[in-house]
Amino acid sequence: MKKIIIILSSIIVIIFIILMIFLFNTDSKNKDIDNVKENETTENTKEKENNEFSTLAYYKEENLDRYKTYQTNNPDLSIEDIVTRVNLNLDKDVYTDTLPAINLNTNYLLVNKFYYLDSNYIPENLELLDSSYAKSGIYLVKEAKDNIERLINDAKNDGMNIRVISAYRSYSYQENLYNNYVKNDGVEMADTYSARPGYSEHQTGLVVDVTRAYDNFNNFENTDEYNWMLENAANYGFILRYPKDKEDITTYSFEAWHYRYVGVELAQKIKASNLTFDEYYIRYLESDNN
Ligand SMILES: [Zn+2]
Structure with missing residues (x-):
């Protein structure tokens, strides 16, 4: 009888341990998924911030780097003014x-x-x-x-x-x-x-x-x-x-x-x-x- 009790409690302990390992794994997997999602969202926001210019009808993809540079040099100008002036080549010498x-x-x-x-x-x-x-x-x-x-x-x-x-x-x-x-x-x-x-x-x-x-x-x-x-x-x-x-x-x-x-x-x-x-x-x- 004593033997049986020892075996049974061992089984219960083992099951408990397996269960704990399983739960912990699931939890960390979920956390990983959450992290990935969070990173994706941050990146999307960043991309939008970097490219607020693209909302304008007269935005030109090939000028994007020039818009950014012009914005850095003229931080007080509106997005509209930056895109307009760069499209006019006003960031270059006449x-x-x-x-x-x-x-x-x-x-x-x-x-x-x-x-x-x-x-x-x-x-x-x-x-x-x-x-x-x-x-x-x-x-x-x-x-x-x-x-x-x-x-x-x-x-x-x-x-x-x-x-x-x-x-x-x-x-x-x-x-x-x-x-x-x-x-x-x-x-x-x-x-x-x-x-x-x-x-x-x-x-x-x-x-x-x-x-x-x-x-x-x-x-x-x-x-x-x-x-x-x-x-x-x-x-x-x-x-x-x-x-x-x-x-x-x-x-x-x-x-x-x-x-x-x-x-x-x-x-x-x-x-x-x-x-x-x-x-x-x-x-x-x-x-x-x-
Ligand atoms: Zn004239």
Whole structure:
């Protein structure tokens, strides 16, 4: 009897030990699974944090590293501004990694210090402006010309006297202009106020420089005509192309006199957005045209 009791209790002890080992194993396996899950979640959150940019419609996968670097260097900028500026190549020096402009002969044509026009690009439908409101011998694309005439006539009815002093400029004209500036002031200085040939928006045939009639264009900012333009130009398809306080985006100093034709609907949208043409192009036009 005593023997049987010893055997039985031994069996019970062994069963107990086996049971304990089994329970412990299951528990640690569960813990392992929990750990894996936890790691996966952390990684997903991390990936999302790193790539908060990808939520934007104009995000470009190939620019991800540049977005991150730009964000590190400009921690106060919004995600939208970071992606927009990097897509505009503003993390690079002007005139580097340049590309031929696309959307030729459309109102969406973007020309800046990263997108250039070929030396033989001449816009279609150029028409001579009338010397009653423009410097003699200058041209614009017909649609822009029709609208600047409408603008100048309506402005006149409001007591404004607006005159066009520059419009389409050929590649060779800009080349001469720029080379003369370089001769006088050096490349570095000339680059601050003049576009290099091929990079001037005037070559699109969609741009006017205006003044109060027979006044110096440098004074345009201080005139009623300028305020009239700010208020009304978009209704005729024109936008102020190089606004004040946007130099870091346009890479041009404020030019009160320089207006770009983009069509009435787009001009009104751009004006309402408070964005420059460059920014608006990246956010809303580029992907539509691809
Ligand atoms: Zn201009």
